[in-house]
Amino acid sequence: MKRDPHSGPVPPAAWAADAAARARGRVAVFNAQRPDGLDGGWTMDERIWELMRQHVLSTVDELADDDGTVALKVVVDLAQERYATHELFPKGRVRNYCTYTKVDLEARCEVERVPGRSPQRIMRWRPDPTEGADGPPRS
Numbered sequence: 001m002k003r004d005p006h007s008g009p010v011p012p013a014a015w016a017a018d019a020a021a022r023a024r025g026r027v028a029v030f031n032a033q034r035p036d037g038l039d040g041g042w043t044m045d046e047r048i049w050e051l052m053r054q055h056v057l058s059t060v061d062e063l064a065d066d067d068g069t070v071a072l073k074v075v076v077d078l079a080q081e082r083y084a085t086h087e088l089f090p091k092g093r094v095r096n097y098c099t100y101t102k103v104d105l106e107a108r109c110e111v112e113r114v115p116g117r118s119p120q121r122i123m124r125w126r127p128d129p130t131e132g133a134d135g136p137p138r139s
Contacts (some may be wrong), residue, residue, distance in 0.1 A: 004113040005124075008108045010037025014107075022046060029100055030107035032123055038108060044100065048088050052101035054077050056111060069114050069121040072102065 010030050014037030018028040027049040031039035063078075064070045079098035083089055089097070102122065105111045107132055114121040 003126075004115040005105075006032055006103070008032045008037075008107040008109045010078045010107045011105060011121055014038050017041075027104075030104045039100070039103065044097070049101055049104070051083070051086075051088060052079065052097050053105060053110075055082070055098065056102055056103055056105055056122075057124075060122060064123065067123075069117075069123045072099075072120040072122055075102065075122065094126040111138070 008030070010032055014028065014030055017038060018030070021028040021043045024043075024047050026043035027046050028035055028040040028041075028043055029049075032116055034040075056079075059075045060068075062072050063074060076095050076098045080094045083094045084092045086094075102111065106122075107114065109125045111122050112125050114123060
């Protein structure tokens with residue numbers, strides 16, 4: 001199976017922008033589909049990003065099917081359910097933060113989309129994209 005085009009890596013300049021943002025308690029939001037690797041140059045509160053990062057990764061680890069994938073809808077719905085009343089989300093708007101963080105984690109090579117699947121499914125990053133959701137390559 002090929003790697004989805006939404007996967008990273010991003011250019012070194014994006015990592016430099018992230019380092020500068022983190023010095024201010026923010027995280028530069030990455031998007032591997034952008035030439036500069038940044039999603040419009042906007043940043044997210046580092047506490048929100050870390051909470052959503054941990055949520056995405058732990059949900060994939062805990063709820064993935066036997067093929068290692070989980071539906072993005074499950075990840076996002078669970079984030080909304082878990083964190084709608086969390087102090088970091090005073091207006092209860094969790095869904096977008098979860099989705100933005102998922103796009104960012106694709107660019108950081110921590111998770112990846114399963115190519116050609118609808119509805120969208122995600123899994124942990126595979127060092128070897130020939131293995132994963134479809135199992136090892138068949139001869």
